[in-house]
Amino acid sequence: MASSSWLLMRRSRALIHHKNFSFYSLFSSSSCSSSSPLLKKPHAQSAGYSNNYSSAHHHFRFLRRFESTKAEAAQLELQHYVTDDDDNNRAIDFPGGKVAFTSEMRFISEASQKRVPCYRVLDDNGMAMKYSNYVQISKEMAVKMYSDMVTLQTMDSIFYEVQRQGRISFYLTSIGEEAVNIGSAAALSSDDIILPQYREPGVLLWRGFTLQQFVDQLFGNKSDLGKGRQMPIHYGSNKHNYFTVSSPIATQLPQAVGAAYSLKMDGKSACAVTYFGDGSTSEGDFHAGLNFAAVMDAPVIFICRNNGWAISTPVEEQFRSDGVVVKGQAYGIWSIRVDGNDALAVYSAVHTAREIAIKEKRPVLIEALTYRVGHHSTSDDSTKYRPIDEIEYWKMERNPVNRFKRWVERNGWWNDSNESELRSSLRKQLMQAIQVAEKAQKPPLEDMFNDVYDRLPSNLEEQERVLREIVKKHPEDYPSDVPL
Amino acid sequence: MERDPRVCVMGEDVGHYGGSYKVTKGLAEKYGDLRVLDTPIAENSFTGMGIGAAMTGLRPIVEGMNMGFLLLAFNQISNNCGMLHYTSGGQFTIPIVIRGPGGVGRQLGAEHSQRLESYFQSIPGIQMVACSTPYNAKGLMKAAIRSENPVILFEHVLLYNLKERIPDEEYVLSLEEAEMVRPGEHVTILTYSRMRYHVMQAAKTLVNKGYDPEVIDIRSLKPFDLYTIGCSVKKTHRVLIVEECMRTGGIGASLTAAITENFHDYLDAPIVCLSSQDVPTPYAGTLEEWTVVQPAQIVTAVEQLCQ
Numbered sequence: 170m171a172s173s174s175w176l177l178m179r180r181s182r183a184l185i186h187h188k189n190f191s192f193y194s195l196f197s198s199s200s201c202s203s204s205s206p207l208l209k210k211p212h213a214q215s216a217g218y219s220n221n222y223s224s225a226h227h228h229f230r231f232l233r234r235f236e237s238t239k240a241e242a243a244q245l246e247l248q249h250y251v252t253d254d255d256d257n258n259r260a261i262d263f264p265g266g267k268v269a270f271t272s273e274m275r276f277i278s279e280a281s282q283k284r285v286p287c288y289r290v291l292d293d294n295g296m297a298m299k300y301s302n303y304v305q306i307s308k309e310m311a312v313k314m315y316s317d318m319v320t321l322q323t324m325d326s327i328f329y330e331v332q333r334q335g336r337i338s339f340y341l342t343s344i345g346e347e348a349v350n351i352g353s354a355a356a357l358s359s360d361d362i363i364l365p366q367y368r369e370p371g372v373l374l375w376r377g378f379t380l381q382q383f384v385d386q387l388f389g390n391k392s393d394l395g396k397g398r399q400m401p402i403h404y405g406s407n408k409h410n411y412f413t414v415s416s417p418i419a420t421q422l423p424q425a426v427g428a429a430y431s432l433k434m435d436g437k438s439a440c441a442v443t444y445f446g447d448g449s450t451s452e453g454d455f456h457a458g459l460n461f462a463a464v465m466d467a468p469v470i471f472i473c474r475n476n477g478w479a480i481s482t483p484v485e486e487q488f489r490s491d492g493v494v495v496k497g498q499a500y501g502i503w504s505i506r507v508d509g510n511d512a513l514a515v516y517s518a519v520h521t522a523r524e525i526a527i528k529e530k531r532p533v534l535i536e537a538l539t540y541r542v543g544h545h546s547t548s549d550d551s552t553k554y555r556p557i558d559e560i561e562y563w564k565m566e567r568n569p570v571n572r573f574k575r576w577v578e579r580n581g582w583w584n585d586s587n588e589s590e591l592r593s594s595l596r597k598q599l600m601q602a603i604q605v606a607e608k609a610q611k612p613p614l615e616d617m618f619n620d621v622y623d624r625l626p627s628n629l630e631e632q633e634r635v636l637r638e639i640v641k642k643h644p645e646d647y648p649s650d651v652p653l
Numbered sequence: 654m655e656r657d658p659r660v661c662v663m664g665e666d667v668g669h670y671g672g673s674y675k676v677t678k679g680l681a682e683k684y685g686d687l688r689v690l691d692t693p694i695a696e697n698s699f700t701g702m703g704i705g706a707a708m709t710g711l712r713p714i715v716e717g718m719n720m721g722f723l724l725l726a727f728n729q730i731s732n733n734c735g736m737l738h739y740t741s742g743g744q745f746t747i748p749i750v751i752r753g754p755g756g757v758g759r760q761l762g763a764e765h766s767q768r769l770e771s772y773f774q775s776i777p778g779i780q781m782v783a784c785s786t787p788y789n790a791k792g793l794m795k796a797a798i799r800s801e802n803p804v805i806l807f808e809h810v811l812l813y814n815l816k817e818r819i820p821d822e823e824y825v826l827s828l829e830e831a832e833m834v835r836p837g838e839h840v841t842i843l844t845y846s847r848m849r850y851h852v853m854q855a856a857k858t859l860v861n862k863g864y865d866p867e868v869i870d871i872r873s874l875k876p877f878d879l880y881t882i883g884c885s886v887k888k889t890h891r892v893l894i895v896e897e898c899m900r901t902g903g904i905g906a907s908l909t910a911a912i913t914e915n916f917h918d919y920l921d922a923p924i925v926c927l928s929s930q931d932v933p934t935p936y937a938g939t940l941e942e943w944t945v946v947q948p949a950q951i952v953t954a955v956e957q958l959c960q
Contacts, residue, residue: 362709395742405741412708413741417732423698424733427705427713434661434687434711441705457698464693620743621778623801626829628876 284491287538288518289508293567295575303517306355308582313375314355314512315577316591318347318570321371323595324380325543328387331603332401332547337387339401343368345510345542348569349474351375352515353442353537357523360439362428363411364421367402368474368541369444376409384602390609391652396620397612419449422458422471426532429467433530440468440526442519448479450493459500462532469532470522471502474509476541481554497534509537510569513576540567613652614640654684657712660798663690663699664716664753673718674754674813700726700751704733707749712798720755720807721767734803735778750797751805756847756897757934757945758810766934766941770807770874771903781874782828783807783846787817789872792826800828807874809847831878837867840891840955843882843908845871848895848946855951864955874904882908883916890921891958895946900928925954 260267290303297303306314325342332340343350350371357363363372370383382394386404389397394406395413405413412421412428425443432439449455450473462469473493477484490496497504503525507518515537522533540563544551551560577583618625618633625633640647654660662677668691671678681689692699696717703713717723723730730751737745757766770781780802784790790808797804834849835856844852849870856866867885871878886892892912896905905926912924927946935941 364705393742394744395740398742399740403740405744407741407744412705413737413745415733415737415740417728420701420729420733421705423695423701423729424705424708426698427702427707427711428709429705430687430690430702431706431709431711434659441709453695454698454701457693457695458701460693461695461698461702465690620739622738622780623746626876627879 279489280491281495285494285506287506287508288514289511290513290517291511291572291576293572295572295579297513297576303513304356304520306513306516308580310355311577311580312582314351314516315570315573315583317351317354317371317375318512318573319588319591320380320595321347321350321374322570323592324370324374324383324599327596327599327603328384329543329547331387336603336607337401339547340387341367341402341546342543343371345540345563345567345569346474346476347371348512348515348573349472349509349537349539352512353444353472353519356516356519357442358439359410360437361410361523362425362432362439362441363409364425364428364441364443365411365414366418366421366445366449366474367414367416368446370402370404372444373404373406373409373411376411378404378406378409378411380598381602381605382406384599384606385609388606388609389611390606391612392606392609393612396616398616419445419452419454419458421445422449422452422454423461425469425471426458426461426465426467429462429469429532430465433466433468438527440470440523442470442472442523444472444474446479447473447475447477447484447487447493448482449473450496451487459496459502459532459534463501466530467532468526468530470519470526471532471534472519473534473536474539475536476509476539478541478545478551478555480545480549481551483555492536492538494534494536502532502534504534504536506536506538509539510567510572512569512573539569611648611651654680654688657798658688659710660712660714661688661690661706662714662716663692663703663706665692665694665699665718667691667716672716674808674810676808676813677716696722696725697727697729700729701733703749703751704729704737704747707747707803708737708745712748712750714750714752714798717751717753719761719765719767719810720753720769721765723751723753723769724767724772726751727772730773730779730803730805731776735776738802739778746801747803748798748801749803750794751803752794752797752808754808754810754813756807756809756811757929757941760936760938760941761810761934762936763933768898768903768929770805771898773805774875774904774907778803779875780804780828781807782872783809783874784872785809785812785846785849785870787815788819789826789832789870791819792824793828793872795823795825796828799825804828807846811847826872829873829876829878831881832870832872833867833881834870835866835868837865837889839865839889839959840867840893841882841885841889842866842868842893842895842951842955843871844868844895845874845904846897848897851946851948852895852951855948855955858948858952859955862952862956864959866955871908877908877911879911879915882912886912886916887919890919892920892924893951893954893958894924894926894928895951896926896928897945898928899931900926901931903928922958925958927951927954 260269290297290301292298325344328340329342331337350369354372354375359376385392386395387401403414421443425441429441475493479487494504494506505518508514518535522535525533542564618629666673667677668681668686668689700715703715706713734747737747755769782793784793797806842852852868856868859866867889869885894905894908896903898904905928909924909926927950929944934944
């Protein structure tokens with residue numbers, strides 16, 4: 170039995186090579202240039218694949234594609250499970266292609282022996298590890314990344330307090346996930362369309378959304394781009410290509426495929442990027458979004474912030490697979506697991522994923538492992554379901570901001586006086602922005618009825634008229650900061 | 654699709670197969686498989702995909718293979734399609750058209766005989782229209798595609814084989830107007846989609862019996878064309894609504910409320926609403942026939958109303 174199974178493994182060379190051969194790894198030189206190495210020709214050993222590809226299947230596949238979809242021919246990945254010519258008589262034909270058969274009844278186990286390793290560049294002390302491969306960044310980029318991470322951290326703690334003081338109704342923080350937010354944002358271009366879940370305000374911050382704009386949305390005042398219609402943290406800005414946050418989980422995943430489809434039709438050199446948490450991967454939309462993206466060759470980057478918790482549900486109760494990264498292959502999608510608290514690793518992975526997505530017109534899945542240091546939101550007290558020392562540990566020792574700071578400092582690009590200047594300036598700016606936002610008027614009454622449709626229909630005109638009459642009759646029962 | 658390169662179609666089997674009712678036949682050959690996109694089976698997802706594409710500048714037409722399947726897309730339609738223009742402060746528009754065959758057919762089974770208009774009518778932010786003739790199908794479809802709002806266009810499974818001479822040149826109908834099918838004096842009969850034909854059949858009998866019914870195909874299900882309807886009520890003072898929706902919570906129920914509220918003074922009799930019963934549509938042909946309103950019932954109702 171044992172010998173025949175080895176024979177089988179030797180015959181299907183593809184399997185073995187696939188495991189060791191990471192096509193898109195940044196390999197050979199230890200510090201590569203920032204241009205993408207992904208378009209390197211395949212390794213010599215694997216060159217034999219294209220000859221072995223069953224010509225009948227190849228032809229059939231092209232018959233079903235019309236001219237208009239021109240995905241760059243990436244045939245190699247489909248050949249992993251095709252046997253070589255010697256075994257043609259040991260392969261059978263089914264819809265979907267040729268498949269080798271075996272007389273051994275062997276179930277694939279529920280998990281590989283080893284978990285998928287996690288790509289990491291910096292160690293816990295912010296030192297680039299020996300032989301680490303990553304995309305180089307300039308001093309400017311590093312300083313902006315660090316400053317934005319500090320800004321996000323400061324914003325979060327101050328706004329959280331503002332909610333606690335009862336001045337805004339709701340808030341949720343991204344504490345602990347600053348590296349995922351900023352690291353990914355920095356690797357994208359402003360043309361890339363972002364479809365967030367709700368824990369990614371850092372991406373909007375990176376793109377130039379001002380502190381005042383953030384606060385205006387939280388207070389729902391008349392300067393809010395959303396005109397006061399959504400709850401706090403549901404930011405959105407079409408100027409910054411950041412789709413308005415919508416509360417239902419994972420609905421943005423199929424929408425990302427649609428956005429990517431639109432970009433592809435326009436021939437734009439941009440991709441759709443969508444973020445979601447570990448909890449979202451249980452939704453049906455996750456499954457369908459990934460499946461669609463793969464089938465339609467959509468240039469989407471799926472970034473999963475696996476922070477360990479979906480409100481009070483830990484990942485052990487969310488799924489039984491080895492995290493989220495293993496699900497990529499189930500849909501035929503290139504995937505990678507990244508240390509989400511390592512800003513450089515996140516940056517490099519997203520940068521490369523973007524090139525893959527755009528040049529090859531295909532989706533990529535990135536699982537960023539991280540930890541949700543804060544509570545789910547201001548409506549949650551996570552100490553009720555997880556130990557306080559676990560939270561403290563991740564907050565202090567595994568802090569992504571401090572880790573990146575050490576790397577930036579070591580390069581001589583940042584020092585203590587920069588730090589104190591930045592932090593005190595941020596506090597001042599935030600306090601001022603909050604004051605301005607708090608005093609500002611709310612959106613006018615007409616904004617309750619506008620934008621339901623492109624023009625105000627007669628039934629809404631009627632409803633607005635009736636409401637105004639009521640308000641006029643009972644002014645003392647209505648808020649004074651809403652202009653009529 | 655020829656006029657505007659941003660218009661695209663997505664749904665199950667819409668491409669080379671031409672659609673389950675052949676509505677998109679020939680389009681894939683003409684415009685390629687990127688503009689006529691075959692999707693895997695996940696209604697919530699391809700509707701979501703259409704919404705994402707619309708927010709990014711395309712004008713997608715999403716086809717539900719049968720409208721009943723769009724119940725799976727309710728989350729995307731209600732929470733995103735209808736809402737995002739509003740919640741984004743007007744920053745993002747969703748000019749999507751969601752269409753497909755619905756209604757009670759000939760022995761299609763309960764799950765394939767749904768009347769989704771009653772479930773969707775509450776969603777703020779969407780418009781709903783129902784076509785009933787080749788002429789208004791073309792006009793309403795064009796209007797829906799050109800509208801900046803999300804529009805749900807209800808087609809009927811049994812009306813695809815109708816043949817009619819329609820103008821070659823382009824014409825666009827209004828999404829908020831009802832259609833006067835037969836002007837009359839004695840009673841206003843409001844209907845839409847397939848029931849229009851049952852009403853017209855009943856109208857023939859009624860005319861022979863000496864009645865003069867005014868038949869209006871309301872076409873616009875959300876919002877109602879209360880102007881046309883109101884003018885008719887003021888003339889005839891009697892209203893009969895004939896619909897395919899179920900008794901509870903259907904379009905007829907909303908229409909009854911709207912007319913009563915607005916034109917109460919002009920009514921000589923309570924509004925009569927003929928709807929399907931509150932049962933899942935049975936498969937047996939005879940039973941199915943009797944869940945839907947038949948011309949004989951319409952004749953009886955008019956006679957009673959005009960006493």
